[in-house]
Amino acid sequence: MSDSVITVNNLVKEYGSGAAMVKALRGVDLEIARGSFTCIVGPSGHGKSTLMHMLGGLDHPTSGSVTIDGQEIFQLGNKDLARLRAQKIGFVFQFFNLLQSLTATENIETALMLAGVPEEQQKKRAKELLQIVGLEEKANAKPRQLSGGQQQRVAIARALANDPPILLMDEPTGNLDSEAEAEVMSVLEALNRQGKTIIFVTHSNEIAARAEHLILVRDGQVDFTPSLKIAS
Amino acid sequence: MTPSKLVFKNLVRRRGRFIFTLLGIMIGMGSFVTFMALGGSLKSQIERESAALGANLVVTPKGSCAYEQVSILTGEQLPTTITGDEVASISSIEGMTAIPYLAERSAIDNRPVSVMGVLPEETIKFKNWKLDQGGYFPADDSEGAVLGSILAEQFGLLPGAEIRIRGSQIKVLGVLEETGGKDDLTVFLSLPQAQRLYDQEGLVSYVAVRVDRLDEVELYANKIKEKVSLGVVSDKQMRSSVLSIVGTVNITLQLIAAVAILAAAFGIVNTMMTATYERKREIGILQAMGATRTGVFRLFLLESGVYGLIGGIGGAALGGVAAVFATPYISQNAATSFVKGAQVSIDPLMLLGAILFSTLVAMIAGLYPAIKASKLSPVEAISYE
Numbered sequence: 001m002s003d004s005v006i007t008v009n010n011l012v013k014e015y016g017s018g019a020a021m022v023k024a025l026r027g028v029d030l031e032i033a034r035g036s037f038t039c040i041v042g043p044s045g046h047g048k049s050t051l052m053h054m055l056g057g058l059d060h061p062t063s064g065s066v067t068i069d070g071q072e073i074f075q076l077g078n079k080d081l082a083r084l085r086a087q088k089i090g091f092v093f094q095f096f097n098l099l100q101s102l103t104a105t106e107n108i109e110t111a112l113m114l115a116g117v118p119e120e121q122q123k124k125r126a127k128e129l130l131q132i133v134g135l136e137e138k139a140n141a142k143p144r145q146l147s148g149g150q151q152q153r154v155a156i157a158r159a160l161a162n163d164p165p166i167l168l169m170d171e172p173t174g175n176l177d178s179e180a181e182a183e184v185m186s187v188l189e190a191l192n193r194q195g196k197t198i199i200f201v202t203h204s205n206e207i208a209a210r211a212e213h214l215i216l217v218r219d220g221q222v223d224f225t226p227s228l229k230i231a232s
Numbered sequence: 233m234t235p236s237k238l239v240f241k242n243l244v245r246r247r248g249r250f251i252f253t254l255l256g257i258m259i260g261m262g263s264f265v266t267f268m269a270l271g272g273s274l275k276s277q278i279e280r281e282s283a284a285l286g287a288n289l290v291v292t293p294k295g296s297c298a299y300e301q302v303s304i305l306t307g308e309q310l311p312t313t314i315t316g317d318e319v320a321s322i323s324s325i326e327g328m329t330a331i332p333y334l335a336e337r338s339a340i341d342n343r344p345v346s347v348m349g350v351l352p353e354e355t356i357k358f359k360n361w362k363l364d365q366g367g368y369f370p371a372d373d374s375e376g377a378v379l380g381s382i383l384a385e386q387f388g389l390l391p392g393a394e395i396r397i398r399g400s401q402i403k404v405l406g407v408l409e410e411t412g413g414k415d416d417l418t419v420f421l422s423l424p425q426a427q428r429l430y431d432q433e434g435l436v437s438y439v440a441v442r443v444d445r446l447d448e449v450e451l452y453a454n455k456i457k458e459k460v461s462l463g464v465v466s467d468k469q470m471r472s473s474v475l476s477i478v479g480t481v482n483i484t485l486q487l488i489a490a491v492a493i494l495a496a497a498f499g500i501v502n503t504m505m506t507a508t509y510e511r512k513r514e515i516g517i518l519q520a521m522g523a524t525r526t527g528v529f530r531l532f533l534l535e536s537g538v539y540g541l542i543g544g545i546g547g548a549a550l551g552g553v554a555a556v557f558a559t560p561y562i563s564q565n566a567a568t569s570f571v572k573g574a575q576v577s578i579d580p581l582m583l584l585g586a587i588l589f590s591t592l593v594a595m596i597a598g599l600y601p602a603i604k605a606s607k608l609s610p611v612e613a614i615s616y617e
Contacts, residue, residue: 049615058520058610079524086522093520093614096513101245102238109233114522119234158521 006032011064024050026220039211090159094171097155098143111161129157149180260496261547264489269555271482281305284413287440310437328443332436349426366391366406373424376405380416497597504601516613525606532602540594544587
């Protein structure tokens, strides 16, 4: 399908071996449409985060493939995979997204540095990104001077540093109050309207209800039931 | 943001740990530089004195050891067991000049000084001395003293002044021009007067010999040995045996410094390992942002290298200062320790080498932590709670 940005084929991930073997993913197939807003939901420990790490090439599967923009990512070497992450994917995690010793601006600049943006262009771009998430006045604040919601917005700004087409979010609002969650969600929805593909792991029913597509991960397998309401 | 700025921010985030680790490498490198500088100063001083002696052969009491050879070069007191008859029979050999010396000690204003009994006329020719002020000994058995330039300046002595040696008032006849060696720090008397004052009638400490034909040094050494039952060493032998003692001392000191550097290197390993654990999650985030394993490796290696670089610069400065203060007390003998003119030779190339060495050691120390950091899997790093 030409409009799918990510294609997953029979993805299997096993940890350990023998009797102690854990099957985190048991043959997952799915496609993510370009420009979509997809939520991955499911009970804890059933493979949501594992799937998400595989989608971003942070972890290697036992078997199966993930294709991003026509490129099978696990056939890439470590270096090319790192480049793909820098160019195509922005990550936001639940906790500790930011480098604690750096200011908001410096955190974003570091991502720009890793993508090869020259130093003199970094400052301007970092400022623009902070404007997108509405935090330009916090440019020189260290993470511990920011609220949880503000930290996550800086993390989103950083994930956007290289203008990646895909944003992977691992419960970015998991430890935020509802007000902060609303802040973050409105930023993400705006980005989605601008064409970013957003994949969002969550426990929250309200967020899942706002998603265009819903993927339920249970027992390491995917269950496509778009109308599903989660009983967690 | 650049990798070096990122490294710098990481370095200073734990200020105490940064400073203590840095102190470790600074002390190690500082002691290394001090010992290197001291060794270099000792060596160049010995070479200078050996040149100032101006002799190809030195006749010493039989069985004299390296310690006495050091004393000849530094102007320490020596046993006086060579007799006038022996000096006469050495002097009788054709084709060479023999100059006897009586090396003694005295004190001026309660400070020790070297006193040297010499044959005035022969010695001034042999040593090529020039007079700076006053006159010289009018005859070979004249009474009076001629002073080295630095000694005269140090004690404010001018021709006409009097100094007291072994209870006798002795008039200063003149002051020599600076020679750059220990002669600048010596009181010269005529040999007969020195022998009388120190009750060493007819005796001398050593005899310096210059041969007319350099290629026949060995031959003359044998001739002297045939005539008298005394020790004969060439200036080269003397220099090399003295230098080998100095060399042994230097190597020992440098080994001690090497142990200090090794300990400091493990300090860096420890600091960097701690940093790796502390920043486990950050390493994962960097990788998620697109940092390669090589990139993470480089960041950590650079960080430990900076410890070596700053520590090396600090250590070189510390060591240089320590060497300047310590040299007068270590590289010169008791008689000259308070006198100006103590020269410390710090080679800028040696300092540069020390800084590079320190950086290299630090980077080697940082290898293991950097490999550890780069091997972290992003998922493991992120999932770490």
